[in-house]
Amino acid sequence: MFRNDSPAPIPRQKLRQLLLALTLCCALVAGGTACGAAPAKSGEDVKAAAVAEQTPKPTSSAKQQEKQKFAKTRFVANAGLAAGAAYQWIVKPARDGKFKKGAKGRKFTLIKAGLAGAFAYNRLKAAVKNAQGDPLLAKAVAPLAAGIESLKDLPSKLRKGNGAEDASGVFDSVINSVKDAGKDAGAPVKEKVPSLSELRGG
Template identity: 65%
Template sequence: MSRSVSRGVVALLLSCALLLTTGACGGGDDKTSASAAEAPTASASFEQQKLAKTRFVANAGLAAGATYQWIVKPYRAGKFKKGADGRTFALVKAGLAGAFTYNRLKAAVNNAKGDPLLSKAVAPLSAGIESLKDLGTKLRKGEAGDADVGAFENIINSVKDAGKSAGAEVVDKVPSASQLGGG
């Protein structure tokens, strides 16, 4: 088998395996938030709000890092164009990053609910985040264009701005390959 075909097969198998595990990302946040929110003490309430901001910053930072590293940067470098060297692998990574970004943004919105100021700042962004749901697949198939990549960038910037306005500044953090794959 030629080298490019074997790379394509490996990339396809890897992306299928990683996509199957991506749905499991962030499931623990909801249960932890729900059980901690039931605690009636004032100190537990304060700690929950503090942790909510911290989790929001972590999840939004990972989403921003993945978007920039594996979607925006390769797109601007022309890696998604037909005939580009490494196009298939770049598209697979972009598809995985898109699914990862959507997952982390949903988790960040859930984390924001634990802080009154942050929840008000992030609430208007829920519809925009929902619109990203199918863009990961579109990227992976090579069907994404300027508007799609711009949508990722705009949503990430809006989340960062909302966090900053609520006192939770988001900094890009590029996730590791195991984080991107849901491990």
């Protein structure tokens, strides 16, 4: 006798209940994924965010201070080179009598003095420009502009030996005034003797 072992059909009502339960489960899972929290950040991301939040952003005041510091540094460098060149090849030779007629090596000494004079003038002009970045330094240097400009024609006189001693006195006076102004503004100038190649480059 034939025996039917296939499972009994699921009643229609129970089938509807199962389908409804399955639909609700899918909806809940999908909603949880879509509306859940954003993916958790890694430890490195969290640390980087914390550092960025704690790192202070540069303020306009800090930028201004940095600008002034840079201006003083450049001023000191240029004024120092001018002072070194003027002393080494103009003031010192004049004091030693090397500009006088008949002095040994006078011609070569005067040529170097002329180069040093042009170099010192250019460096002092650059120093004055640098000083504009710092209000206190700019105010201290402003009265010296005319004196610095008076040096412009002296290098040619030094090269020719015409009034070399007087020219050395003018350079000495102007350089000392620049040093005093720098000191008063918190930018003390130290002499730095340039090389002969630097003199030729201006």
